Amino acid sequence: MPITLVRLDPVEDDQDALVDFMTRNEFPFHANPHPARKAVEAAIAKGAYRDEDNDSFWIHHTEHGRIGFLRFEDFRDPTPMFDLRLDGRFRGRGLGVEVLQAATHHLFTARPDIHRFEGQTREDNIAMRKTFMRCGWLKEAHYREGWPVHGGEPVASVAYAILRRDWETGQTTTFVWEDLTA
Numbered sequence: 001m002p003i004t005l006v007r008l009d010p011v012e013d014d015q016d017a018l019v020d021f022m023t024r025n026e027f028p029f030h031a032n033p034h035p036a037r038k039a040v041e042a043a044i045a046k047g048a049y050r051d052e053d054n055d056s057f058w059i060h061h062t063e064h065g066r067i068g069f070l071r072f073e074d075f076r077d078p079t080p081m082f083d084l085r086l087d088g089r090f091r092g093r094g095l096g097v098e099v100l101q102a103a104t105h106h107l108f109t110a111r112p113d114i115h116r117f118e119g120q121t122r123e124d125n126i127a128m129r130k131t132f133m134r135c136g137w138l139k140e141a142h143y144r145e146g147w148p149v150h151g152g153e154p155v156a157s158v159a160y161a162i163l164r165r166d167w168e169t170g171q172t173t174t175f176v177w178e179d180l181t182a
């Protein structure tokens with residue numbers, strides 16, 4: 001696999017690079033598409049990048065070098081989540097698939113107690129949704145009007161997840177969506 005996750009130190013060694021990454025790139029499908037330096041610094045100070053619930057990594061690609069940022073979130077919850085952000089230069093090349101596979105491998109290998117890994121995105125983040133599907137993640141929820149949009153109409157929030165057993169077998173199991181009749 002060409003992807004390595006390199007744990008970063010948000011408070012000391014990597015603070016400048018982290019602030020640079022977050023303020024230099026645009027994140028059109030995040031709640032805050034243009035994080036300001038002060039906001040990133042405040043989040044770092046609050047422990048949002050590394051504390052009991054969060055841990056952050058640079059995404060390193062054997063050919064391209066550093067291509068983005070990944071944070072595991074909700075570590076104390078039975079179902080951790082993540083925040084994945086490729087550097088603008090490396091989007092649109094299909095690299096997200098190998099990154100999500102590497103993140104899943106990392107979590108399930110490092111944390112034998114975890115059996116679910118979940119992610120949510122806006123319904124119009126097609127690139128992320130295709131990435132989920134290509135990695136064998138299953139759509140489990142579609143929260144209509146669940147994602148507020150600043151200055152616009154809310155969009156749906158869509159949730160995908162992968163089970164440890166599906167990751168182990170490489171087979172995505174599913175369920176009957178409408179399992180009751182009214």
Ligand SMILES: CC(C)(COP(=O)(O)OP(=O)(O)OC[C@H]1O[C@@H](n2cnc3c(N)ncnc32)[C@H](O)[C@@H]1OP(=O)(O)O)[C@@H](O)C(=O)NCCC(=O)NCCS
Binds near residue numbers: 119
């Ligand atoms: C989301 C992200 C990880 C996806 O990874 P990526 O490798 O850049 O994904 P791509 O842009 O190559 O898109 C994957 C597929 O979706 C397709 N796609 C993307 N946007 C599309 C659109 N609006 N309509 C139709 N198809 C679209 C691409 O064409 C591609 O399919 P293809 O390989 O058949 O051409 C990456 O773009 C990123 O970091 N974006 C910014 C941060 C973000 O939104 N993170 C998600 C938060 S959970």
